[in-house]
Amino acid sequence: MPLTVFTYHRIQPKPHPDALDAETFERQLDFIQKKFSVLTPDDALAYIAGTRKFPANTRFAMLSFDDGWLDNWFFATPILKRRGLKAALALSAGFLHDAPLRERPEDVPAEIVERRNLDAEEIALKGDTRCYLSRAEVKAMHDSGCWSIEAHGTRHAKNDRGISSVAAPATGVSPKDFEKFLRADLENCIREITTITGRAPKMLFWPWGHYSDESVRIAKSLGFNAQFTTAKGSCGFGDSRDVLPRLNAAAKWEKFTRNVFIFSRPLLTKLHDLLAHTETLRKS
Numbered sequence: 001m002p003l004t005v006f007t008y009h010r011i012q013p014k015p016h017p018d019a020l021d022a023e024t025f026e027r028q029l030d031f032i033q034k035k036f037s038v039l040t041p042d043d044a045l046a047y048i049a050g051t052r053k054f055p056a057n058t059r060f061a062m063l064s065f066d067d068g069w070l071d072n073w074f075f076a077t078p079i080l081k082r083r084g085l086k087a088a089l090a091l092s093a094g095f096l097h098d099a100p101l102r103e104r105p106e107d108v109p110a111e112i113v114e115r116r117n118l119d120a121e122e123i124a125l126k127g128d129t130r131c132y133l134s135r136a137e138v139k140a141m142h143d144s145g146c147w148s149i150e151a152h153g154t155r156h157a158k159n160d161r162g163i164s165s166v167a168a169p170a171t172g173v174s175p176k177d178f179e180k181f182l183r184a185d186l187e188n189c190i191r192e193i194t195t196i197t198g199r200a201p202k203m204l205f206w207p208w209g210h211y212s213d214e215s216v217r218i219a220k221s222l223g224f225n226a227q228f229t230t231a232k233g234s235c236g237f238g239d240s241r242d243v244l245p246r247l248n249a250a251a252k253w254e255k256f257t258r259n260v261f262i263f264s265r266p267l268l269t270k271l272h273d274l275l276a277h278t279e280t281l282r283k284s
Helices: 022-035 041-049 070-083 117-125 135-144 175-197 213-221 253-263 266-283
Strands: 003-008 060-067 087-091 147-151 203-205 226-232 244-248
Touching (some): 022 070, 041 087, 087 203, 135 175, 244 253, 253 266
Parallel strands (some): 003 060, 226 244
């Protein structure tokens, strides 16, 4: 049976335009834990590699969170801990900063915890990364036992071609210079995570799901055991694909359950993609 890797970003205690509220997150976890056997990231790697036996006739899931938002520490960690779950945190190392551990959301100005995504990213480019996790908070999340800290690269930005800067060269950048840039970016992310946790990341989650044959080759050479995009689908036992799909956890319940029904089943995923491609051709 397949493995579905669910994608989350932010969790807030109340409705927020760029985050999943905690009540909806809990409802989704109730559903996931009822329908799937939720694997730790290390167990998911063993499933993908096909190196261990897993129960037959069981649907598997893994949880992943992208970027490294402060609210993951405040609001997602307690929920995961209470449920005995462990998720992968795809950490953008460029947002890391040194600061004392922020233990309670009420000790942090609301505009930092609740800031909109685009505003947070714009301010971060100017050097204010307080909306994201500090090194102390990443260490606390690792020590909680609820998180496996994985890689999301260092620079979380798009180039002049409108794609992730770590996916393919910007205009006028040679393949040689791009390889040098990407190696430095990923090596820095690996170094940061290893320094904080004492463990090198084993998974790479490509920002915005963007990648190229060249970026995949370079990432492989740096020792990543699994690479993920944002294309909808599931992973198979002993999956040999270079880049694996995930499933974004939609906020609306009907869309969430519909997507799970379709994209956790490989045959339905193929049928969906075929029909979508046919519709695109019909409109063109």
